[in-house]
Amino acid sequence: xxxxxxxxxxxxxxxxxxxxxxxxxxxxxxxxxxxxxxxxxxxxxxxxxxxxxxxxxxxxxxxxxxxxxxxxxxxxxxxxxxxxxxxxxxxxxxxxxxxxxxxxxxxxxxxxxxxxxxxxxxxxxxxxxxxxxxxxxxxxxxxxxxxxxxxxxxxxxxxxxxxxxxxxxxxxxxxxxxxxxxxxxxxxxxxxxxxxxxxxxxxxxxxxxxxxxxxxxxxxxxxxxxxxxxxxxxxxxxxxxxxxxxxxxxxxxxxxxxxxxxxxxxxxxxxxxxxxxxxxxxxxxxxxxxxxxxxxxxxxxxxxxxxxxxxxxxxxxxxxxxxxxxxxxxxxxxxxxxxxxxxxxxxxxxxxxxxxxxxxxxxxxxx
Amino acid sequence: xxxxxxxxxxxxxxxxxxxxxxxxxxxxxxxxxxxxxxxxxxxxxxxxxxxxxxxxxxxxxxxxxxxxxxxxxxxxxxxxxxxxxxxxxxxxxxxxxxxxxxxxxxxxxxxxxxxxxxxxxxxxxxxxxxxxxxxxxxxxxxxxxxxxxxxxxxxxxxxxxxxxxxxxxxxxxxxxxxxxxxxxxxxxxxxxxxxxxxxxxxxxxxxxxxxxxxxxxxxxxxxxxxxxxxxxxxxxxxxxxxxxxxxxxxxxxxxxxxxxxxxxxxxxxxxxxxxxxxxxxxxxxxxxxxxxxxxxxxxxxxxxxxxxxxxxxxxxxxxxxxxxxxxxxxxxxxxxxxxxxxxxxxxxxxxxxxxxxxxxxxxxxxxxxxxxxxxxxxxxxxxxxxxxxxxxxxxxxxxxxxxxxxxxxxxxxxxxxxxxxxxxxxxxxxxxxxxxxxxxxxxxxxxxxxxxxxxxxxxxxxxxxxxxxxxxxxxxxxxxxxxxxxxxxxxxxxxxxxxxxxxxxxx
Numbered sequence: 001x002x003x004x005x006x007x008x009x010x011x012x013x014x015x016x017x018x019x020x021x022x023x024x025x026x027x028x029x030x031x032x033x034x035x036x037x038x039x040x041x042x043x044x045x046x047x048x049x050x051x052x053x054x055x056x057x058x059x060x061x062x063x064x065x066x067x068x069x070x071x072x073x074x075x076x077x078x079x080x081x082x083x084x085x086x087x088x089x090x091x092x093x094x095x096x097x098x099x100x101x102x103x104x105x106x107x108x109x110x111x112x113x114x115x116x117x118x119x120x121x122x123x124x125x126x127x128x129x130x131x132x133x134x135x136x137x138x139x140x141x142x143x144x145x146x147x148x149x150x151x152x153x154x155x156x157x158x159x160x161x162x163x164x165x166x167x168x169x170x171x172x173x174x175x176x177x178x179x180x181x182x183x184x185x186x187x188x189x190x191x192x193x194x195x196x197x198x199x200x201x202x203x204x205x206x207x208x209x210x211x212x213x214x215x216x217x218x219x220x221x222x223x224x225x226x227x228x229x230x231x232x233x234x235x236x237x238x239x240x241x242x243x244x245x246x247x248x249x250x251x252x253x254x255x256x257x258x259x260x261x262x263x264x265x266x267x268x269x270x271x272x273x274x275x276x277x278x279x280x281x282x283x284x285x286x287x288x289x290x291x292x293x294x295x296x297x298x299x300x301x302x303x304x305x306x307x308x309x310x311x312x313x314x315x316x317x318x319x320x321x322x323x324x325x326x327x328x329x330x331x332x333x334x335x336x337x338x339x340x341x342x343x344x345x346x347x348x349x350x351x352x353x354x355x356x357x358x359x360x361x362x363x364x365x366x367x
Numbered sequence: 368x369x370x371x372x373x374x375x376x377x378x379x380x381x382x383x384x385x386x387x388x389x390x391x392x393x394x395x396x397x398x399x400x401x402x403x404x405x406x407x408x409x410x411x412x413x414x415x416x417x418x419x420x421x422x423x424x425x426x427x428x429x430x431x432x433x434x435x436x437x438x439x440x441x442x443x444x445x446x447x448x449x450x451x452x453x454x455x456x457x458x459x460x461x462x463x464x465x466x467x468x469x470x471x472x473x474x475x476x477x478x479x480x481x482x483x484x485x486x487x488x489x490x491x492x493x494x495x496x497x498x499x500x501x502x503x504x505x506x507x508x509x510x511x512x513x514x515x516x517x518x519x520x521x522x523x524x525x526x527x528x529x530x531x532x533x534x535x536x537x538x539x540x541x542x543x544x545x546x547x548x549x550x551x552x553x554x555x556x557x558x559x560x561x562x563x564x565x566x567x568x569x570x571x572x573x574x575x576x577x578x579x580x581x582x583x584x585x586x587x588x589x590x591x592x593x594x595x596x597x598x599x600x601x602x603x604x605x606x607x608x609x610x611x612x613x614x615x616x617x618x619x620x621x622x623x624x625x626x627x628x629x630x631x632x633x634x635x636x637x638x639x640x641x642x643x644x645x646x647x648x649x650x651x652x653x654x655x656x657x658x659x660x661x662x663x664x665x666x667x668x669x670x671x672x673x674x675x676x677x678x679x680x681x682x683x684x685x686x687x688x689x690x691x692x693x694x695x696x697x698x699x700x701x702x703x704x705x706x707x708x709x710x711x712x713x714x715x716x717x718x719x720x721x722x723x724x725x726x727x728x729x730x731x732x733x734x735x736x737x738x739x740x741x742x743x744x745x746x747x748x749x750x751x752x753x754x755x756x757x758x759x760x761x762x763x764x765x766x767x768x769x770x771x772x773x774x775x776x777x778x779x780x781x782x783x784x785x786x787x788x789x790x791x792x793x794x795x796x797x798x799x800x801x802x803x804x805x806x807x808x809x810x811x812x813x814x815x816x817x818x819x820x821x822x823x824x825x826x827x828x829x830x831x832x833x834x835x836x837x838x839x840x841x842x843x844x845x846x847x848x849x850x851x852x853x854x855x856x857x858x859x860x861x862x863x864x865x866x867x868x869x870x871x872x873x874x
Contacts, residue, residue, distance in 0.1 A: 224740055224741055224743070225739045225740055225741060226730055226731060226736050226739055226740075226741060227739060228741075229723065229726075229730050229741060230730075232716070232719060232723070233716045233719065233723075233727065236716040236717065236718045236719055237712050237713070237715075237716045237717060237718075239709070239712050239713040240712065240713055240714070240715060240716045240717075240727065241716070242675055242695060243673075243675060243695060243705065243707060243713045243714070243727075244695070244699075244727045244728045245674070245694070245695040245696030245697075245698075245699045245728065246696075247696075
């Protein structure tokens with residue numbers, strides 16, 4: 001008989017062993033899926049791995065796909081730590097991209113050292129302001145931030161589409177006749193392109209480095225400061241926080257704003273690192289915000305783990321783009337990602353509980 | 368033939384043997400007390416009987432038949448109901464909904480239920496057993512005492528043949544406890560078996576037919592209450608002489624007023640008036656007890672003074688300075704310490720370490736924080752000194768607070784609250800659910816605090832505790848202070864009448 005029991009103590013090694021074990025299980029199940037669909041698992045994994053992590057061109061592409069996941073992953077992790085479920089990373093990223101693109105267009109002509117910080121600040125501001133809508137409603141009217149932030153994603157997506165496809169907005173390219181037929185964003189000035197750092201043969205996008213720095217800042221903020229201490233207490237027991245005289249409302253506003261700002265910088269990084277215009281279709285097709293929730297969950301809300309998980313999932317995503325074709329349906333990569341999430345969330349159970357196998361004792365075996 | 372019989376029950380947990388070859392028998396129609404200190408193995412034994420744990424060794428028989436429970440549902444189906452010390456209720460549900468929760472018999476097992484029928488039945492049971500609760504009230508709105516009634520109603524509604532009650536009187540007045548005992552006796556007279564877990568000796572002798580005493584996971588003895596005294600039971604239970612119900616003489620130097628309430632009003636969670644025109648003064652060096660039946664405004668009083676609940680009228684003055692009210696931080700800075708009723712979820716953040724909980728209120732101060740940064744070494748130091756000074760039994764300051772036993776957890780809360788050198792301490796049910804040794808310790812700290820010049824407000828439903836500790840007693844009834852007595856001369860009967868709302872002109 002199998003019984004699931006609550007663990008009396010949670011050994012430290014578990015918090016590393018369980019995610020790794022979950023990954024292994026996900027790959028084992030994936031092997032089954034590949035066998036059933038008539039693919040050779042060894043070759044497929046090999047190709048997947050090769051095109052994600054082997055070779056500098058592959059790694060460079062992985063860095064590019066990992067960067068937005070890093071931002072949205074941090075966005076979710078920062079809020080979830082306080083039991084604030086900001087599902088709005090998607091929308092906050094769009095608004096950040098809109099603000100950052102506006103900043104870059106407004107100051108065209110200035111050098112990069114001015115334009116880039118401005119874009120970062122504008123993206124952060126946009127994301128934070130947009131995240132403050134659910135935050136204010138939650139803090140003062142006790143509405144559910146999950147629903148509000150989720151619904152605002154659709155609002156942000158519609159605004160984004162409106163700016164490029166349904167209006168002659170400031171962001172839309174109206175310079176040539178074909179741009180009117182095939183609407184797209186106005187190209188950003190060259191100074192607004194974020195630099196690449198070359199290390200060995202690798203090209204690290206500026207956004208990736210910025211994201212890693214932000215992960216470090218978040219770690220310090222949450223583990224070494226008064227602010228982080230309050231976030232921990234509020235996340236664990238709001239009653240205890242009130243009892244200790246903490247200002248819970250202010251903290252909700254601050255944490256949501258921080259979370260939104262990080263997603264907004266992710267949007268700015270999309271403008272500056274990759275797309276160099278406000279790419280309405282590209283951004284809304286990617287679904288970075290939702291993938292970020294997966295990243296945060298797998299990373300158990302630890303900012304450094306978010307960096308690793310973003311890199312891993314970014315690699316798989318990148319491999320998916322490269323490999324998809326006649327012999328490799330694009331859905332397989334989706335299945336892979338789904339399995340990883342599924343196994344990781346299932347593995348969470350093992351951190352708090354243990355499974356015991358015991359035989360039903362025969363009635364006479366009384367010692 | 369015994370209704371319940373356990374033979375050689377052994378249950379091991381990592382590092383401890385909670386039950387070590389325990390034998391236990393309870394007959395049909397008897398009230399059988401299970402007596403022992405916390406950690407003696409009472410809870411483990413009752414968890415085995417209710418199917419929550421499986422014993423590693425030993426057998427369980429009901430009415431002569433060997434049973435093996437794979438889940439609590441099996442035990443429920445066998446007619447065993449338990450009223451837990453930590454309530455198993457769903458806070459957003461109504462009383463009636465909680466009563467039928469998980470019940471699959473008859474009306475409540477149907478896909479569609481008639482709430483009115485169930486509410487009527489719950490109300491009837493409440494009337495009949497003198498534990499009435501509004502069946503339509505939501506559980507989160509109820510006081511702990513009222514929640515306990517819901518638990519008892521749940522078992523009554525299911526017509527349990529074997530009822531286990533874990534420390535059921537902890538939140539009741541003497542009169543309520545009396546009436547519960549009548550309920551229990553009536554249930555036993557109807558042929559049911561009542562297993563009554565307690566460490567309160569006078570209750571055991573008052574209500575039980577027989578007592579089984581556990582100590583250190585082993586059965587020490589089973590005795591007839593008719594042939595035993597509280598003294599003999601105490602020595603069986605603890606292995607030495609203890610007494611927490613006698614007044615300990617204390618040198619009292621009463622100073623100026625440190626806490627003054629004038630005409631304070633506040634509303635409860637349901638929006639109804641919970642405090643009305645409360646006026647009282649607590650002076651430095653005295654312990655003022657607030658007695659009352661659970662749910663008569665004591666919780667709101669504690670929360671109003673400590674700033675966790677806004678006041679609607681009147682003024683609260685601490686050490687001569689009036690508080691704006693409704694702001695816990697303001698109260699903390701004014702010198703109000705608070706040992707809350709729900710120590711696990713209000714008194715500490717349960718998943719955080721002992722160290723973090725040690726600085727739950729002082730993390731803003733200069734000794735702990737360096738600008739926005741925390742000084743982790745200072746936090747650890749403070750936690751270690753609290754662990755040493757208050758004799759907290761734990762493996763270290765990084766242990767999550769929830770892993771501490773009730774007594775050790777309360778030591779952490781007390782140690783932290785005393786460390787801020789408060790002027791006033793509000794202690795709400797500070798010994799609820801603690802064992803005799805831990806109660807002794809908490810009482811000693813409260814006495815020392817008062818002797819050191821603090822003004823202490825002791826909110827308690829335990830009259831023995833109030834009579835043993837307090838210098839003055841005020842009684843609350845329906846949100847008002849209905850009387851004040853000198854603790855030296857007060858009697859339980861006089862207090863009980865006031866607690867029930869019977870006020871006489873002061874002679």
